[in-house]
Amino acid sequence: MDDVLIVGAGPVGLMLACELGLSGVRPIVLEKRTEPSEQPRANGLGGQIIELLDHRGLLERFSEGSPFAGRAPGFPFGSVPLRFDGLDDIPLRLLLIQQPRVERLLAERAIELGAEIRRGCEVVSLAQDTEGVTLGLADGQVRRARYVVGCDGGRSLLRELAGIDFPGTTDDHVLRLGHFSTDGVADPFKPLELAGLEPGWNRTPRGRVLLTSLQHGVLIAGVREKGEPQDGPVTIEDFHAAVRRVLGRELPLGEPIWLSSTAAQARLAERYQAGRVFLAGDAAHLFPAGGSALNVGMTDAANLGWKLAAALHGRAPEGLLGTYEAERRPAAERALVQTRAQAALDRLDDEDGAALRELLAEVFAYEQPARHLATLLHGSDGRYGSAPHPLVGHFVPDLALKDGRRLAELMRAGRPVLLDLGGGAELDGAALDGSELDGSELGGRAEVGGGWIDVVSARADDPPADALLIRPDGYVAWAGSSGMPEAVSAWFTPSPA
Ligand SMILES: Cc1cc2nc3c(=O)[nH]c(=O)nc-3n(C[C@H](O)[C@H](O)[C@H](O)COP(=O)(O)OP(=O)(O)OC[C@H]3O[C@@H](n4cnc5c(N)ncnc54)[C@H](O)[C@@H]3O)c2cc1C
Structure with missing residues (x-):
């Protein structure tokens, strides 16, 4: 298996x-x-x-x-x-x-x-x-x-x-989107500006036309109008017909690279x-x-x-x-x-x-x-759970550590990190599910119930907490100076069989 x-x-x-x-x-x-x-x-x-x-x-x-x-x-x-x-x-x-x-x-x-x-x-x-x-x-x-x-x-x-x-819902408008090659064209927006359009969305009483470019050599054009996505592939003729319906005229769009039709869904x-x-x-x-x-x-x-x-x-x-x-x-x-x-x-x-x-x-x-x-x-307006320390449940802020590293660098291995930032009240000698975490183990890896936590001691200007326990996905599981063993058990210690 x-x-x-x-x-x-x-x-x-x-x-x-x-x-x-x-x-x-x-x-x-x-x-x-x-x-x-x-x-x-x-x-x-x-x-x-x-x-x-x-x-x-x-x-x-x-x-x-x-x-x-x-x-x-x-x-x-x-x-x-x-x-x-x-x-x-x-x-x-x-x-x-x-x-x-x-x-x-x-x-x-x-x-x-x-x-x-x-x-x-x-x-x-x-x-x-x-x-x-x-x-x-x-x-x-x-x-x-x-x-x-x-x-x-x-x-x-x-x-x-x-x-x-x-x-959920499906929008009753269809968006036809196209990528067009502008390789070799000095100013891809010129013909479009001449056609009286602005980069971005252009509204008409029948819908909207989007013109933008996010990478060299490619113009993105979109046409949004009432209707459903079409069955089968979108052809360049379909695309030009949609432009004509919404704008009332043709657009010089160049060679198509990719064409699609979708309706937005929630x-x-x-x-x-x-x-x-x-x-x-x-x-x-x-x-x-x-x-x-x-x-x-x-x-x-x-x-x-x-x-x-x-x-x-x-x-x-x-x-x-x-x-x-x-x-x-x-x-x-x-x-x-x-x-x-x-x-x-x-x-x-x-x-x-x-x-x-x-x-x-x-x-x-x-x-x-x-x-x-x-x-x-x-995507950070919400919080996972609730705890007295305001950092808990949020993605950990990046910190410049005094040893030259950034906090982000401690997360490379995708393991939980216990970061002592100097307050350390309960860290020295704290029991991590039976394995003693003393000063000598700081900087090493603590075995916790058959798992692992990277334990790092570092200093930072204006640390947001005495210590932080960070989950592998970057979210703060615990912050402060007391209650760390309970947080370790809640997140990283297996329940007895
Ligand atoms: C025109 C357009 C523009 C977009 N622009 C943005 C943007 O700028 N930013 C943004 O964040 N998102 C954007 N999105 C949305 C983004 O593309 C999707 O959210 C993203 O692709 C979702 O990734 P996914 O891995 O969940 O699913 P998908 O990318 O859809 O991948 C699903 C995969 O599963 C495979 N699959 C399906 N069924 C089976 C099966 N039965 N067995 C085996 N394999 C299967 C498919 O072949 C596919 O490879 C855009 C989408 C569109 C259409």
């Missing part, structure tokens, strides 16, 4: 494979496509996932060649401009990177860490019992594993086979777990506005990875696997709130809508609303 079968080698399945690999589990990823997808869906990553890539030492690889990587200067919130000028301490960072590159880098890393990616393997059936899950493949093969994770996208068959509903799985089957990424949630899906989906993977590994290694406290849904479903609910709000703002094509957007643009220019929206878009 395999330990974990992941269905789907999209960004979320591959991220999960990396996280499991880091925790010493060798998952098998079953992917129905025979070749990696070259569909240029997402153009970038934004939010907390960027800090997590930094924790894993991957940010440099991901940023290489990116046209933009850094603090977000602003965000088109439902086509209302939101600017972060002068707000240097907001957490929201953006990284422009094409989805096929994200998938390529994650696949490389997953393989480095021992995962196996099997392409051409389409899952068609699922059955489970108390010991494991059996998957049937289209070619007649059968595979069995202790856990299965459906990372098989918005139309997830795993979700259906596990009997999990996916309630959906959330009723459960993220059915027995030994879990859902993550688009299989669990679909957001009706751009920019949040990969952040939420890849963070799901980081949340689930170490917990599954702990269960497989026999070091999971009771209820640990249940915290995946308890933590990640509310995070998706918050992302649904802000993306639904963006979709609603975007959709109002009449004069009332224009007035609402104008007024909101004025409100967004104030510092507090801008900060609030930056935190929402970042």
Whole structure:
């Protein structure tokens, strides 16, 4: 029997494979496509996932060649401009990177860490019992594993086979999106400006036309109008016809690289777990506005990875696997709130809508609303659980340590970290589930109930707490100077058999 079968080698399945690999589990990823997808869906990553890539030492690889990587200067919130000028301490960072590159880098890393990616393997059936899950493949093969994770996208068959509903709404507008080659064109916007259009969204009484460019040599054009996504592939004639319907004239768009048609959906799985089957990424949630899906989906993977590994290694406290849904479903609910709000703002094509957007643009220019929206878009407005110390349940802030390292560097191995920042009241001599943690062990690794915690002593200016206990996914499990042994038991000590 395999330990974990992941269905789907999209960004979320591959991220999960990396996280499991880091925790010493060798998952098998079953992917129905025979070749990696070259569909240029997402153009970038934004939010907390960027800090997590930094924790894993991957940010440099991901940023290489990116046209933009850094603090977000602003965000088109439902086509209302939101600017972060002068707000240097907001957490929201953006990284422009094409989805096929994200998938390529994650696949490389997953393989480095021992995962196996099997392409051409389409899952068609699922059955489970108390010991494991059996998957049937289209070619007649059968595979069995202790856990299965459906990372098989918005139309997830795993979700259906596990009997999990996916309630929500589908927009009654269709968006036709196209990437067009502008190689050899000096100023790709020139002909469009001559046609009287602005970069960004252009509204007409019949819909909207999007024109933008996020990478050299590629113009992105979109046409949104009332209607349903078309069956079958979108041809260049379909695209030009949609432009004519909405704009009333032709556009000089150049050679198409990729064309698609979709309707935005807002959906959330009723459960993220059915027995030994879990859902993550688009299989669990679909957001009706751009920019949040990969952040939420890849963070799901980081949340689930170490917990599954702990269960497989026999070091999971009771209820640990249940915290995946308890933590990640509310995070998706918050992302649904802000993306639904963006979709609603975007959709109002009449004069009332224009007035609402104008007024909101004025409100967004104030510092507090801008900060609030930056935190929402970042995915850090919520908190896992509640505890007296304000850091607990939040992603750990990066700290410059006096020994020259950053806190993020302590998280490379994907293990829990107990960081003594100098207050250490209860750390020296504190019992970690029977194994004494004394001064001599600081800087080493503490064995806790058959597991491990990296124990690091470091100093920092203005430390946010005397000490921090950080989960492998970067969230603070405990902070302060007392109560640490209880937090260790709650998160990292297996329940007695
Ligand atoms: C036009 C467009 C633009 C977007 N832009 C952004 C953006 O800028 N930022 C952002 O964050 N998100 C964006 N998104 C959303 C983003 O692309 C998705 O959220 C992301 O792909 C979800 O990843 P996933 O791994 O959950 O699912 P997918 O990427 O859908 O991967 C699922 C995988 O499962 C495989 N699979 C499915 N069924 C089976 C089966 N039965 N057996 C085996 N394998 C199976 C599929 O072949 C696929 O490879 C955009 C989406 C679109 C369409």
